[in-house]
Amino acid sequence: IFTQKILDRARKGFYRTYLSKTDNLTYIRGRIDMPQVVQKPWDVKLKCDYQEHTGDIPDNQILAWTLFVIGRSGFCSEQVALTVRKAFHFLQSLVNLQPFKSSDCVGRKYHRLNEDYQPLHALCRFFLDNIGASHQPGDRSMLPFLVDMARLYEKFVAEWLKFNLPSNLRIKEQEKVDIIESQIYCRIDLVIYEVKTGKVVYILDTKYKLDDKPSTIDINQVVAYATYKNCYSAVLVYPQKLIHPINQFVLKSKVCLRTLIFSLDESLEKAGQKFLDELLEFSDYK
Structure with missing residues (x-):
C-alpha cells in the first residue's frame, strides 16, 4: 500500500514549494543585499535573497527516510524490497536523506496540493514507531488495511x-x-x-x-x-x-x-x- 501510493505520486510529480534562501552568488538572483555590496564593493560574489522552487522539503524527506528504514529492516520479501528500492530511487534524486521521528509525521499542515500526503505520513508514523497493529482504538488517524x-x-x-x-x-x-x-x-x-x-x-x-x-x-x-x-x-x-x-x-x-x-x-x-x-x-x- 505504502510504496504503491508513493509510486503513484511520483508519476504525478512530488509536491514542491518555494523556500527562502540566502546565498553569495556570482550572478544576480532575487533581491540583492545592498548594504553588503556597499560594505564590500570588491567582493565579486553578491549576497542574494531569493525563492527556490524545490521538492527537498520535509513532506518528501519523511517519505524517503521511512523507505530507507523499511529497506534496511530485512523484513521485506524480494518482491516487496524491489518495490521499496524503486520508490526510494525516485525520492533519492529529489531530497537529501535525513532522519525523522514518528512524531514528525503528525500535526503537519495539508492543503489542496499535498492533501494526499496525509495518509502517507500516517503510514510513515506507523513504520517509524515500529509498533504492530492493535485492535484497540487510538487517538491518531490511520489508513485502514487488512492483516492476513x-x-x-x-x-x-x-x-x-x-x-x-x-x-x-x-x-x-x-x-x-x-x-x-x-x-x-x-x-x-x-x-x-x-x-x-x-x-x-x-x-x-x-x-x-x-x-x-x-x-x-x-x-x-x-x-x-x-x-x-x-x-x-x-x-x-x-x-x-x-x-x-x-x-x-x-x-x-x-x-x-x-x-x-x-x-x-x-x-x-x-x-x-x-x-x-x-x-x-x-x-x-x-
Whole structure:
C-alpha cells in the first residue's frame, strides 16, 4: 500500500514549494543585499535573497527516510524490497536523506496540493514507531488495511520453530508440491525434516480459526500432504483448544493425525515450549 501510493505520486510529480534562501552568488538572483555590496564593493560574489522552487522539503524527506528504514529492516520479501528500492530511487534524486521521528509525521499542515500526503505520513508514523497493529482504538488517524492473520500465524509458528527446534531437525515453509508437473501444484505450510537423513518427520498445517473440531477438508488436506511426502505424522496447529481434539491413526493409513495448540493467549515462550514438547512427544528428536 505504502510504496504503491508513493509510486503513484511520483508519476504525478512530488509536491514542491518555494523556500527562502540566502546565498553569495556570482550572478544576480532575487533581491540583492545592498548594504553588503556597499560594505564590500570588491567582493565579486553578491549576497542574494531569493525563492527556490524545490521538492527537498520535509513532506518528501519523511517519505524517503521511512523507505530507507523499511529497506534496511530485512523484513521485506524480494518482491516487496524491489518495490521499496524503486520508490526510494525516485525520492533519492529529489531530497537529501535525513532522519525523522514518528512524531514528525503528525500535526503537519495539508492543503489542496499535498492533501494526499496525509495518509502517507500516517503510514510513515506507523513504520517509524515500529509498533504492530492493535485492535484497540487510538487517538491518531490511520489508513485502514487488512492483516492476513492466517498467514501471519503460520509465519509466527515457523519462525519460533526455526529458533527452537532441536539441532537434528530443520523446518521448511511453503514447500511446493507438484500435482501435475508445471500445471497444478500446492504448497505445504510447514515441513520438518531430519537433518542427517533428509527424511520428512512432521507435516504441519496451521489453522488460524476457532473450531470445535477439524473440518473434513482440513483433515483430508494434511493427510494427503503427509501421504505424498511419505510422512507418518500429520499435525493441525490451532491457536486455541478444540472441544474435540484428535490424536489417532487415519483408517487404512500409516499416518497419525494430531491436533496441537500453539496458544497466543499466554506467554508465547511457554506456549511455544508446550507445543514443541507435545509435538516431539514419544519421538527420539528431543
